[in-house]
Amino acid sequence: MKGLMVWGTTSDAGKSYIVTGLCRALYNRGINVAPFKGQNMSNNSYVTATGHEIGRSQGLQAEAANVVPTVDMNPVLLKPRSDRKSEVIVRGKSLGSPDAARYRSDFFTIAKQAVADSLQTLSANYDVVLMEGAGSPAEVNLMDKDLANLETAAIADVPALLAGNIERGGVFASITGTLQLLPKHYRDRVQGVIVNKFRGDPALFKSGITWLEQHTGIPVQGVLPAMDIRIEQEDSLSFSTLHTKAETSSALDVAVIAMPYVSNYTDVEPFLAERDVAVRIVREANQFGCPDAVILPGTRSTIHDYHHLAAAGLTEKIIEHYQQGRFLVGICGGFQMLGKQLIDAHGADTGVAGKTAEGMGIFPLYTTFETSKQTNQWQGRFFDESKTMAVSGFEIHSGLAHIDDKGSEWKPLFYSEEKQPEGMMSRDASTIGTYIHHLFHNDSFRHWWLNQLRQSQGKQLQALVPYSANKEKRLNELADALEEHLNIDNLITMMEKR
Template structure:
């Protein structure tokens, strides 16, 4: 595919662009990320937007508000600070039937799906969503929008605040994304477009086929048939890739990370909790050549790890009970007695303590449960959520570290033994010893000094210092280069002209 021509001017005002899907997890998020970087490279000032996101991966904006992690990543690719207008509605599942609703960065309570989809409430939410979009559109050029799931769920279309209704509101040039690895793309593409109404169909400017394996030229006939069936061009066929590291949005990706311990590496087991949140905390560790990091809820596999990490969770009490019933808690306690390293982050920190109480039933109908008893701390879940970005010193070590907090609990120790010393004078976490500690600080393992502290007892091999910010920046550039090679960017820019 051709690159953008040199005569495109960065001062040109562009229409919003939107990426929608034939289904969930077809690649909308990563395509939005790549286009944010392309527009930045071409001299524009883009910003991402997803009206409603359902995810347990979240992030904190500079002003201490919460959004989906994917939109924070997309903002990073665009080179702008993240803001709640980029993801005005965030749903964080607490059970199979209910979610915490975060509106414009603040938790407004838990709702069942039935209550959430009531017509009156949906119209109020859509009003908030539209206002957020128009605020962004007044500051950024272009707004790079992302849909959710499939755009042709007929039972949900009348209550849609995320997909084609939002595309119509924005007047967005809309591109339909599908995943060829799943198979059946002719039916899914044709069916998706056939189920749109005429006004929606006119917004679809093209199709992007994602995750193609093999020689793309062999799909020339298939491309022509899709264009004949759907009445719009296939503007890009993106190859399957593994060499570009971009944070995943969905926990679907964890299925590929449920590997096993291996010889010759520091084996790190992340406990696969039912409501695991912010698994992006471990991306930096995954890319360390000294490490084999795997997710598991198997007690035997976990017992073979050198380091065990209890991650964040959206339902601490019920996940604590679940790992106790499965034998995972006992495996962690045995590993601690054997001198292996056990750490907890956010909900995992709470689980390592003596008790977790939920007197106001913030996350669960269960009022209290015992923790694993490794740290002498007790947690009470609070109605008010703590969300903030922080800079801190890890155990008084010299380097400045950064991280962010998202939690609804207050954890208290009988005798203070803080792990982190924040720049504002506050402290965080509990240090039992070098092989057992807990923290509320998401992103703590993105800091090189913490990584080396964690791994030093297990390896004499010194990892080359990685500036993780620079590393991520390089990945966004690689993603943009791949897209420019395989997507007709001239066509895209033509579709964005007023």
């Protein structure tokens, strides 16, 4: 197999970023490339055209490579739902939510075979497979069954790069320490080192390159500068630092509510490109302030996270915000929390059959969690008094919604292509709830909603910001930066020699 794997010394070392940039760089060189992550742990997922869940990073990397995302690009997806348990999704099929010990004893062989099968499929259909590791490959307590890093590289029999984040400090220790902890047969796979997020004059790091090469015997393939090229990230560390400062003094203040098992927070990513929108994360009641709009994102554990928000005093703040007539958005699990009641009849959400919780009571919505999950891409339309627009996104939820609307306060937010109503919106458009992820990735809808918000705050209306076109521009900028600072010719030669 012709391919390359990118390992990192830590989480947030830049693995996803580097693989995404390499996918676009190789595509720009005319190479048919597929991204791959054997085992991903993330509540940020993407739904393929066939209705399979994969990690959001692999969906974005496929976009960078200009190929259709498939389940083979991330055959094993683990979605944390508590401190000890994760939902195990193998080739798009949920196998339950075991704890870590049971996963390693009962599911590892199945998962490993899925990785091997998917690699074989990709190898037969693409010139190159670019593989992303997870966390660190040198976790000694997990090394015997490290499917995300060591096992994948061994199955594919490809060389690896090791990336370290110098911005966090300790890059020399993390690189050399990682290499020393790896068994020799895995260490021998490492054919290059990448120093990521370097700030300052690169000439001042020449002695660092010399030291690394002398002490590891491995060439430094590049020193990547800290780059202000934002692309969607799925790592929880990325969510913890998600914020923007608007470029204007009259900025819209958009508060995104944080939860322990937040999912698909990339739903708010397009707002980061808006010059007059400031996005901030709110975890506690004393951080709430008086935002112009509140967005309650999805979650993998709705009832658990609802109780967490209530204990933090945030449900009370959100209800007050709604009662003041300010803008409020609930997406997927956030939509469910804003309803009347959450019913876990079969234990699908909490693991405890019969558990219930009262919601915030804003929407006349009753949610019953089912053991089956709805995962599909979605297309439909939004109808305003003055315009209609196409909207697309995807659904990932196990909740079955019952709407008990006996009044005229609410109307459907969207209509599907099959003319079925979806979501809810107040008559004044200030409050919306939906199961559709990436609704704000639709430029026309986001532009409409933001101008409604601007108008409500007496602020100047703005022109549409083309998010998709800007994302393409950023992907090409990232590829150009990697072409400049990485020896990609060497990497291609490295893949061909293996």
